[in-house]
Amino acid sequence: MPHRIGRYTLCLDSAPAILSYASAVGKKEGEGPLRHDFDKIYDDTSAGETSWEKAESLMLKDALSRAIEKSGYSPSSINYVFAGDLLNQGIASAYGLRDIGIPFFGLYGACSNMSLSLSLASVYIEANAAHLAACATSSHFCSAERQFRFPLEYGGQRAPTAQWTVTGAGAVILAQDGPGPFITKLTGGKIIDMGVRDMANMGAAMAPAAADTMKNFFDDTRAAPADYDMILTGDLGLVGSRLLIELLKKENLDISGQHEDCGVLMFDCENQGVNSGGSGCGCSASVLCSNILNRFRDGKLSKILFCATGALMSPTSSQQGESIPGIAHLVELCRERS
Amino acid sequence: MPHRIGRYTLCLDSAPAILSYASAVGKKEGEGPLRHDFDKIYDDTSAGETSWEKAESLMLKDALSRAIEKSGYSPSSINYVFAGDLLNQGIASAYGLRDIGIPFFGLYGACSNMSLSLSLASVYIEANAAHLAACATSSHFCSAERQFRFPLEYGGQRAPTAQWTVTGAGAVILAQDGPGPFITKLTGGKIIDMGVRDMANMGAAMAPAAADTMKNFFDDTRAAPADYDMILTGDLGLVGSRLLIELLKKENLDISGQHEDCGVLMFDCENQGVNSGGSGCGCSASVLCSNILNRFRDGKLSKILFCATGALMSPTSSQQGESIPGIAHLVELCRERS
Numbered sequence: 232m233p234h235r236i237g238r239y240t241l242c243l244d245s246a247p248a249i250l251s252y253a254s255a256v257g258k259k260e261g262e263g264p265l266r267h268d269f270d271k272i273y274d275d276t277s278a279g280e281t282s283w284e285k286a287e288s289l290m291l292k293d294a295l296s297r298a299i300e301k302s303g304y305s306p307s308s309i310n311y312v313f314a315g316d317l318l319n320q321g322i323a324s325a326y327g328l329r330d331i332g333i334p335f336f337g338l339y340g341a342c343s344n345m346s347l348s349l350s351l352a353s354v355y356i357e358a359n360a361a362h363l364a365a366c367a368t369s370s371h372f373c374s375a376e377r378q379f380r381f382p383l384e385y386g387g388q389r390a391p392t393a394q395w396t397v398t399g400a401g402a403v404i405l406a407q408d409g410p411g412p413f414i415t416k417l418t419g420g421k422i423i424d425m426g427v428r429d430m431a432n433m434g435a436a437m438a439p440a441a442a443d444t445m446k447n448f449f450d451d452t453r454a455a456p457a458d459y460d461m462i463l464t465g466d467l468g469l470v471g472s473r474l475l476i477e478l479l480k481k482e483n484l485d486i487s488g489q490h491e492d493c494g495v496l497m498f499d500c501e502n503q504g505v506n507s508g509g510s511g512c513g514c515s516a517s518v519l520c521s522n523i524l525n526r527f528r529d530g531k532l533s534k535i536l537f538c539a540t541g542a543l544m545s546p547t548s549s550q551q552g553e554s555i556p557g558i559a560h561l562v563e564l565c566r567e568r569s
Numbered sequence: 570m571p572h573r574i575g576r577y578t579l580c581l582d583s584a585p586a587i588l589s590y591a592s593a594v595g596k597k598e599g600e601g602p603l604r605h606d607f608d609k610i611y612d613d614t615s616a617g618e619t620s621w622e623k624a625e626s627l628m629l630k631d632a633l634s635r636a637i638e639k640s641g642y643s644p645s646s647i648n649y650v651f652a653g654d655l656l657n658q659g660i661a662s663a664y665g666l667r668d669i670g671i672p673f674f675g676l677y678g679a680c681s682n683m684s685l686s687l688s689l690a691s692v693y694i695e696a697n698a699a700h701l702a703a704c705a706t707s708s709h710f711c712s713a714e715r716q717f718r719f720p721l722e723y724g725g726q727r728a729p730t731a732q733w734t735v736t737g738a739g740a741v742i743l744a745q746d747g748p749g750p751f752i753t754k755l756t757g758g759k760i761i762d763m764g765v766r767d768m769a770n771m772g773a774a775m776a777p778a779a780a781d782t783m784k785n786f787f788d789d790t791r792a793a794p795a796d797y798d799m800i801l802t803g804d805l806g807l808v809g810s811r812l813l814i815e816l817l818k819k820e821n822l823d824i825s826g827q828h829e830d831c832g833v834l835m836f837d838c839e840n841q842g843v844n845s846g847g848s849g850c851g852c853s854a855s856v857l858c859s860n861i862l863n864r865f866r867d868g869k870l871s872k873i874l875f876c877a878t879g880a881l882m883s884p885t886s887s888q889q890g891e892s893i894p895g896i897a898h899l900v901e902l903c904r905e906r907s
Contacts, residue, residue, distance in 0.1 A: 233696060235648070315677060318883065319657040320657070322882065322885065326891065326894065328760060329761075329881075331760075334758060334759050335759060335896060336676075336689065337677040337678050341675075350674075351674065357698070360579055362573075422667040543667075545658035547622060547656070548660045551619075551620050556667045
């Protein structure tokens with residue numbers, strides 16, 4: 232049974248296991264520093280489909296199908312899939328998973344989807360409400376760019392603070408037992424809005440949410456950043472990462488020695504033209520479900536915090552002059568069940 | 570602890586309680602047959618805000634705030650809010666709840682949001698992962714119409730099969746104990762796509778999903794429709810309701826004596842110009858959180874199935890020629906813990 236500590240944190244005493252995982256990414260991601268870690272690299276952005284939205288659905292389904300295959304179970308053994316994406320009405324997930332025959336819980340946490348889905352699914356496993364549960368999420372540079380910003384053909388200039396939406400997907404199968412790592416603690420994020428209005432600076436909009444969730448986690452658990460091998464954010468990028476470290480320093484928390492960001496890990500930011508780094512819920516999903524979980528498997532990581540961050544605005548809310556609310560959900564991953 | 574029966578159904582042995590609930594609706598809804606049941610009726614569609622999206626956020630926040638107030642707890646006692654809506658990137662929920670200070674799990678199940686949120690939140694309560702959890706969802710005729718269909722100023726003709734998106738919101742507070750009714754069983758829905766492409770006939774797109782989930786529930790539990798006072802769907806409307814009854818008759822399940830639909834209950838369909846009935850996630854939410862739960866309170870209902878249905882398409886997927894996938898999540902509500 233889980234038990235709550237402090238105001239925001241949930242301890243999962245039976246520590247649900249990551250049984251298997253997989254990732255599928257686009258060409259640019261496959262040319263980056265993590266290229267040897269992905270299960271599948273698609274050579275073209277349309278992945279042979281007639282639209283970018285369909286390509287994104289295909290990658291999501293591909294990542295999930297590979298994760299299921301590696302689990303050794305059939306799709307019909309999976310009790311639920313917790314999935315979402317950035318597209319309006321979550322169509323990458325809905326169309327990608329409509330033929331898979333698994334009960335579907337649709338989520339929307341913007342780029343925080345991977346830690347949101349891991350949070351909910353691990354509670355289901357912990358509670359014995361599911362024997363096997365899947366988490367999956369995706370994003371696609373082209374489908375996101377035209378939905379949130381400009382038509383690609385417009386060729387708009389990108390601000391130095393802007394990030395590059397990752398084309399990719401990641402999926403995890405959770406079970407009561409498995410090789411791990413194991414999900415041991417969860418801290419759910421509140422919506423935090425510090426008034427940032429710049430759609431080309433999502434890192435700044437999301438960093439305060441990450442800082443809030445992390446402060447709550449450290450307050451609740453009385454752990455210290457040095458207790459972890461890595462404190463991994465989703466897609467704050469170079470700008471948002473600096474802000475997060477500064478915000479936490481004001482709270483007497485120094486994470487500078489442990490902090491990494493999936494958006495920075497994904498690309499060679501200086502040479503791949505991605506400005507502040509990668510973004511999109513496929514960013515943290517595909518980095519977690521490749522390089523990070525591989526490092527656990529290879530014994531190079533033993534305890535990390537994974538805190539994917541999301542910006543909850545829409546083009547409509549921004550056009551109406553609204554600021555950008557952020558959110559961040561935190562998941563503690565351990566190689567050993569303590 | 571919960572336990573699974575059959576392939577799709579989860580029994581909640583400790584039966585989480587509905588502690589309190591509230592609804593807030595627009596003027597047209599307040600002129601319908603359920604007008605005496607709502608907590609708040611807004612006289613104008615903008616509710617004093619500068620946009621319909623902001624009005625929807627306000628109604629969502631209003632319903633949730635009223636439900637929290639009736640619970641007797643402060644917002645800071647609520648461990649999580651599970652919320653979502655129909656707008657792109659879920660902005661009605663994100664902006665409506667950004668100041669409330671409760672950890673937020675964003676959902677997207679289209680019009681199935683109310684049973685989706687009840688499903689997830691009740692597992693959290695059952696598992697002791699939360700002491701108090703909130704569920705909230707909303708829709709708004711004007712924000713939905715311009716997002717999914719046409720500018721209101723266009724004055725488009727509506728097909729006879731079309732439904733009228735309800736302006737309204739509903740919210741529930743779940744707890745381990747309370748006056749009830751109690752949530753005793755859950756059946757998660759799969760995505761079902763029978764190839765319906767008509768954006769003006771959502772009832773037809775969603776009815777097969779409701780039929781699939783109900784068949785799974787009755788197969789798993791070996792219950793019969795006659796065991797229930799009411800089998801309540803979300804917003805199939807007149808057309809979708811007839812289809813659901815037909816589809817289930819082919820499976821030797823006759824629900825015609827028990828079936829009601831929130832979209833039909835909400836309006837006087839013949840005289841209020843809503844064609845096939847109400848729709849939108851605010852429809853099932855505000856009908857459940859007013860008339861239906863009041864009838865439980867007054868001893869007029871003792872056991873029902875609540876099965877909200879959603880259509881998972883977007884304008885983009887429809888423009889790309891895609892059919893409309895449906896989904897339906899089922900919740901069993903009982904006045905007494907057995």
